[in-house]
Amino acid sequence: MELIVSDQIVSSRIYNGKWNMPDSVDIKCGYCSRTVNFSLEWSSLSESNIFTFSRCSGCGQKSRFYYVELRKREDEVFIGDLYVSPSAKSRKIIDGIEVTEKFHESMLRAYESAINVYNLGEWTATVVLCRRLLEGITKSLLPEGEQGKPLNKQLELLAGHAELQKPILTLAHAIRVGGNLGAHFDLDREPDEKVSKFLVDLLDYIIEYLFVLPRRIEQLHSHIEALSNKNLAGES
Ligand SMILES: [Zn+2]
Structure with a gap:
């Protein structure tokens, strides 16, 4: 399971009056490694977690998506962290690098x-x-x-x-x-x-x-x- 951190790969979000959730993401499929669009129709909604499946348009396999760690923002809207499983092991910038005087x-x-x-x-x-x-x-x-x-x-x-x-x-x-x-x-x-x-x-x-x-x-x-x-x- 991998946390999807970059907002750039969330192509759209929905707001149902309480939750603000991604409903479309462009990510690498954990089965075929192709970058495809997964449309997310959230099927289960609860106070603690939100869960759904989505099918890859490339290989047809279903990936699982979890929206967890739900928290209330200042504007009273609930947001969370999106996870996908299986993950295609996307690469991240190295730990510990941040903007400094030398690294602009x-x-x-x-x-x-x-x-x-x-x-x-x-x-x-x-x-x-x-x-x-x-x-x-x-x-x-x-x-x-x-x-x-x-x-x-x-x-x-x-x-x-x-x-x-x-x-x-x-x-x-x-x-x-x-x-x-x-x-x-x-x-x-x-x-x-x-x-x-x-x-x-x-x-x-x-x-x-x-x-x-x-x-x-x-x-x-x-x-x-x-x-x-x-x-x-x-x-x-
Ligand atoms: Zn696939």
Whole structure:
């Protein structure tokens, strides 16, 4: 069972005077992995949970939908969380990434877009968006004067500006090359699911290494520091 978090895949909602519920969602079918529209006709309604089945227009299998954790909003309308079973294991952005001074809002949006198109099975769009975000990350690490250069050149310059180890730069180059596969039309070489998955994996590693890990290390340091200060205060 998987929680459907993105409002983007809820294509419409209904309101029956009390409940505000999604009645149409575009998601990957847990049986055939095709992205289809599931129309939701809620059959059971109770104070604690709402439940329904919906048939996939691709393979004909029935997925189960649950609307749970119902709660009252300020405007007195009840809303809940939508779950689907079986889940097609959609991908999510990595844990711990948030907008910071270094990781701008536009970068988070680009990252979310890359994951969204990946979940929709749009492989060309995925690799193009991965490359685009890599460009954003690279620019954020370089001084302004060097941001207009081609990505290939920017990555070479990065070695002198950020504490990047060779494996990370190799990862970045791999994303650039994979992204080129999507950016330039080539009949014989089109990105597929395998390439897209690879690229999104690599992108996750880079984001984790550059933006999530340093923050966690900093948090750990200040926590340890606070602990030792407390101990010192206790000793005196
Ligand atoms: Zn299906």
